[in-house]
Amino acid sequence: MRQAALVSIGSYVPPRRVSNDEICQKIDSSDEWIRTRTGIQYRHVADNGMVTSDLGAEAGERALTALGSRDIDMVIVSTATGDNFSPPTAPVVAHKLGLGGVPTFDVSAACSGFVFGLATTAGMVRGNLANRVLFVSAETPYMFTDPHDRNTAPLFGDGAGAVVVAAETDPDAPGVIGAFDLGTDGSGIDLVKIPGHGSRARASGALLTxxxxxxxxxxxxxxxxxxxxxxxxxxxxxxxGLSLDDIDIVIAHQANRRIIEAVADELEMDRKKFFINIGDNGNTLSASIPLALKEASDCGVLAAGHRVLITAFGSGTSWGSTVITWPDLPTSSS
Structure with missing residues (x-):
């Protein structure tokens, strides 16, 4: 049976780095308060003029460079903060990468977007609709954050991650993408949202500004x-077909250190198995998991042969998880 395997990864965060002290110039808070309650100390922020597709194209370029090939026949982008309400961001990313002409589309599942998008990407390959897909998660939530809101201003940062998924014949090959657990509950749509960019705001007469x-x-x-x-x-x-004891490392959505540690405790797993890089990135929505995967791989915490559990939760509400045996991937700059 035709399989789909992860064969390359790349990531990118903007060079501008914003500290908690800078955030606290506009809110009643402190570096210590933010760090102790969220685990966040810095976040990377897109400069004026830089848009989501710029970040996505840079991460995609790094994944393609590491692969050593630009033989891509589909581009999928996960984003909740795209360049425009319409058109989607995926064709823009493809164009910037010189991949114009291939089919492209966006996936929107907020912070769960990488998991939902990876499932979609794997399905395209397994279904013989594509042989090699570039899947990008790119987000710029910082520009959608009220700098005067104490509850949200410290939380979000910008960034992008990208993976290449290719056809594989061996079901036991490292990197083969297996089963997913996915779900949503629309009764929780008001828990977290960007309310001013859809038909509901226009229908209610709300001012978008x-x-x-x-x-x-x-x-x-x-x-x-x-x-x-x-x-x-x-x-x-x-x-x-595994037990939690078989898992070598967990990459969870990086929303809050306390959330990740609470998940570890509920699963009765060693917290040391949970890779956390939110301290330097903040919550980058769907980009947080590929950013964490790339960093964990680069620093050797995630190595070839490791069984990695990937899990996410986001607005919608949405959630999803999968397990991958990590392959021996080519290296690239990050």
């Missing part, structure tokens, strides 16, 4: 994120 920022119910999100990722992780591990 007054409702363009991210809003969230942090307390309830914490509870649902922990519960959903814990449950989904157990399902994904069981689908892979």
């Amino acid at each position: 007054e409702s363009r920022y991210i809003t969230m119910n942090g307390r309830e999100l914490f509870v649902q994120a922990v519960t959903s990722m814990e449950r989904s992780s157990r399902v994904a591990v069981a689908q892979a």
Whole structure:
């Protein structure tokens, strides 16, 4: 049976680095308060004039450079903060990479977007609709954050990650993408959202300039994120024919250090198995998992042969998990 395998990865964050002290110039908070409650100390921020597709194209270029090939026949982009409401961002990324003419489309599942998009990408390859797909998660949530909102201003950063997924015949080959656990619950749509960019705002007569920022119910999100990722992780591990003891490393969506540690405790797993890089990146929405995968691989925490559990939770609400045996990937700059 035709399989789909991860064969390359790349990542990119903008050079501008914003500290908690800079954030606190506009809110009543402190570096210590932010660090102790979220684990975040810095976040990378796109400069004026830099858009989501720029970040996505840079991450995609790095994945293609590491692969040593530009033989791509589809581009998929996961983003909740695209260049425009319409058209989608994927064709722009493809154009910037010189891949014009191949089919492209966006996937929107907020912070769960990498998991949903990876499942979609693998399905395209397994279904013989593409032989080699570039899948990019690119986000610029910082520009959708109210700098005067104490609850959200410290949380978000910009960045992008990209993977290449290719056809594979050996079902046991490292990097082969297996089963996914995916789910959504639309009753939680108001827990976190950007309300001013859709038909609901226009239909209600809301001023887009007054409702363009991210809003969230942090307390309830914490509870649902922990519960959903814990449950989904157990399902994904069981689908892979493994136990939690078989997992070498966990890459969870990087929303909050306390959430990740709570998931580890609920799963009764060693917290040291959970790779955390939110301290320097903040919450980069769907880009957080590929950014963490790339960094963990670069620093040797994630090595070829490791069984990695990937799990995410996002607005919608949405959640998803999968398990991959990490392949021996080519290296690239990050």
